Amino acid sequence: MSTLRRRRGRTALVAGSGLLLVLSGCADDSAGGSSPDEVRMLVNLTDNLDQSYWEDLVRPFEEETGLDVKIEGPTGKSVAETFPQQLAAGTAPDVIQSIFPDDDTAPELLDLSDLDWVADTPMVEDYALGGSRYVVGVGSQAQSLVFYNKTAFDEAGISETPTTWAEFTDVLGQLDDAGYTPMQTAGQWQTGLQLQQLFHPTLNTTHPKWQTAVTDEELAVGDAYLPMFELYADWLEAGYVAQDDVGLDPSTADGNFVAGDVGLYPNGSWFLATLDAAGELPFEVGAFSPPVDEGQPYPGPQGATMADPYMIWQGSGNVDGAQQLVEYLVTDEAAIEAQLRADGIFRQGTTVEQTPLGEEVQTIVDDAPELAAVGEGSGDNRLPVTGFNPKFTEVVQGLYTGQTPEQAAEAIDQWISESR
Known part of the structure; x- marks a missing residue:
């Protein structure tokens, strides 16, 4: 097809x-x-x-x-x-x-x-x-980054960034107990993109070139993303992701993190420009690569797009x-x-002088075992459909209104089947 x-x-x-x-x-x-x-x-x-x-x-x-x-x-x-x-x-x-x-x-x-x-x-x-x-x-924009408030981590008694999903969930709970918004998200395009950003390393470890596998009908997107839908639904139920975040403008979400109220904020490398524009903050910002499944090598592949x-x-x-x-x-x-x-662009192996946070991101890019295609894919490694990101966001936002993870998986598969 x-x-x-x-x-x-x-x-x-x-x-x-x-x-x-x-x-x-x-x-x-x-x-x-x-x-x-x-x-x-x-x-x-x-x-x-x-x-x-x-x-x-x-x-x-x-x-x-x-x-x-x-x-x-x-x-x-x-x-x-x-x-x-x-x-x-x-x-x-x-x-x-x-x-x-x-x-x-x-x-x-x-x-x-x-x-x-x-x-x-x-x-x-x-x-x-x-x-x-x-x-x-010229380089790449790293998609799979988690920015975090180091002061919030200290006050919550968190000494290390998480490398597995169980550790990540524990960190969310500790941040919640310390009085912080555990993880910030927003509406519009950000809801679905953020979930993809978090899951890129795990997904591309479990299913390398997963977009091609879907095109060849060897993999269903719903099956691939179901574990992440389940995790996300659990975080919503626990209040680690606020139900009303789905109505926020992404710039408001940026502002919430900059204000120091948020523990974790998954985003792309372009967020560095926002942080630079904000000037001196009352807390230190760090960044790490998202977790992977227990037993998988960490860090996993870094979701990225060619830049410039x-x-x-x-x-x-x-x-x-x-x-x-x-x-x-x-x-x-x-x-x-x-x-x-x-424009928040990184190139593996570059010696360009960076801010301390930029150096952290550069290390994440350099340490990634590979840079992996995101969303619909790129080049010959592509899904058999167009418009995946908007539809995926719509499906993820359904989790906020009572849709189950299984229903979300079924919805994305049905759309792909009808759109091939």
Whole structure:
């Protein structure tokens, strides 16, 4: 079923592209690419990754090569929305940042596999499609982290971070007894994502490349996640996770932790930026990798996503310049350091100077036996469906309203069966 779905997507794009080539032949030739001395790069613009950040990042490259890098933000809501629109209009940029190839866009992208500098970039094999490397990145965002309040641990008499689920549950109880919110969560996307973040190391130890196993109908997601649903339901019943947290905005949850009222807060490495922005806190923050099942090696695989990914449009009018720019962005030491510092990004083995908490996270990333694909997966290791994360969040939130773990497992399996 999944193979047929992927083939349909690819065929539709190729057919559409052929029609658009005919139409774009009547348009201005400059619309579909760059001049030999220019490279257009479509980037995700945010509060911290703004226009000036990107221009500063590429300026040394421009000075060294004489090429002019034109930074462009999305014309739609996001790069993910804008890039397909630009492909359809024949106005795609040379370099695309922040999104990943899929079965629809891969035929339009340059295969980077034969470039000698590509193999050493982070997670490049995890995002390969059909053995081809269409995307390279600067580092990874660690997904499976548990931030904790060290003062709360001291007052609760907790001397070590937990490594098994039994120890984790005991820690929640001790924090509760000490008067702290044991574990903070929130509504919207965070409810489901947080449960996944906690379970990534265990799940990827028990079922390596579990997304592929689901696609091959060798594993049911409900069976894989049932143990975590059961744990989570127990924590809800015990009050270790507040029932009304499901109604909180994630920024409010961040604020609760920053205020010092919370013991544990599972989150991704991007939370470091929030903590840095908060300034000096009245307590010390630590981080650890989530627990694993009794008898499993600790730490387990670290759930992660490629960070600052870059792709090249194969229809570019300046493929050579685009290759030079991407190579600079993912291999130049100064460029790597600037990007790692900007957005909570980590790279295994890096020597970039970090804050003390950043050093803890870097150690977690370095000590992980592997970086594992999250959610729907990546590259060829993918679920046979799209929209998994929103549906998973909906299922987890059902545990707050009386759904049993078994019903949650059945609900996610039914959705996957219907959505294949």
